[in-house]
Amino acid sequence: MSGANGSSTWRNWAGNITARPAREVSPASAAELAEAVRRAAEDGLTVKAVGTGHSFTAAAATDGVLIRPDLLTGIREIDRAAMTVTVEAGTPLRRLNAALAREGLSLTNMGDIMEQTVAGATSTGTHGTGRDSASIAAQIKAVELVTADGSLLTCSEKENPEIFAAARIGLGALGVVTAITFAVEPVFLLTAREEPMPFDKVTGEFDALFAENEHFEFYWFPHTGNCNTKRNNRSVGPAAPPGKLSGWIEDEFMSNGLFQVVCSLGRAVPATIPSIAKVSSRALSARTYTDIPYKVFTSPRRVRFVEMEYALPREAVVGALREVKALVERSPLRISFPVEVRTAPADDIALSTASGRETAYIAVHMYKGTPYQTYFTAVERIMTAHAGRPHWGKVHTRDAAYFAEVYPRFAEFTALRDRLDPERRFGNAYLRRVLGE
């Protein structure tokens, strides 16, 4: 059943972006979606598909036709010979992960959460951390999309390869994705080792920590010299998930319940933030557990925030992080959220933040409702001085002229956009800024 209804205000997860679409539709099939695109063209309206609104940018905002993902969900096919799964574009990652686990299968790598839709997550280049395995989009084997003329197009390494090179991270600019085929592998176990470590030790040993682990990441707690590190490596088992109580204490109480209280207090009385950061980062303890991949990679994030994240050439990350630390130390800024550092290998997707270069990410966050511009602007200045590429779904101020410099394949993407969507049926203000008119 498809649905169409009038306009209501659309709001993203962080609450920093709102939009008033002319109308909303919830197609239940690729054919219905194509019909919605054709009808929008007849009415002279633009079209924008939305996922679960977890982007902090206005990537999904539209005053035209908003395509909701709710009815375009589910697994289409699991091909055990090819080791692939084909899934409807609106399927939440959570549902895909659970369905794959039931079949004894798994994706190779994931981001921090699994609330997003498969199309929404991949369209902005959502990634976790990895030495050898890259973003979720890099695990794509084929994409099916409805283009501006309402036709259905599929692309893969063999079929329309020039479209495949761009459409895996398409920013919603090339068409509306209707289904995605991902590579899968037999489900495996990861042993997670979480361990507090001083800032100077993590940054001094970063290259070794990165090289010795399949998935290494760390968090630095501003106003302190403390970090928490996380090393995830494949293991033969046995599975040893966190105990119910200790898991709840770490993932719900410390990371959500208590953290929410600390953030609210910090927002009300910013002067308390440094001392709370010192106490809470010292209270961290090491833990080790073993579980299936998505349970290790993802955890619930209930405390609302806004985020900016930049991808840097990997060799620049330690220097850039030290600059961020110096910036926080010499400024009156009070930051209650940890700064997150992750990595990705170079990939071959035109607008991937890791396109053609070994990458490390620095992400900064600010609690919802706290002014973030001063902090983000100062950090952004450091990141752009290192030819940083911002996450397409997280706050940034860059435009097409900047992207043409930091993405060697930028012109390839915009030429394809000109070919597939000459009238900018899928345009919005965000795309005008980042891709040009």
Ligand SMILES: Cc1cc2nc3c(=O)[nH]c(=O)nc-3n(C[C@H](O)[C@H](O)[C@H](O)COP(=O)(O)OP(=O)(O)OC[C@H]3O[C@@H](n4cnc5c(N)ncnc54)[C@H](O)[C@@H]3O)c2cc1C
């Ligand atoms: C709490 C939280 C944690 C996060 N963790 C991570 C993380 O670990 N790693 C990371 O890299 N990012 C992370 N993000 C960012 C997030 O993964 C991305 O912003 C992602 O794009 C959101 O997916 P979504 O389904 O909500 O899509 P939306 O934000 O709704 O849309 C994103 C883009 O995809 C387009 N789109 C959606 N559906 C389609 C479709 N069918 N066809 C074409 N285009 C489409 C939209 O138009 C828009 O341009 C996080 C965000 C939050 C709020």
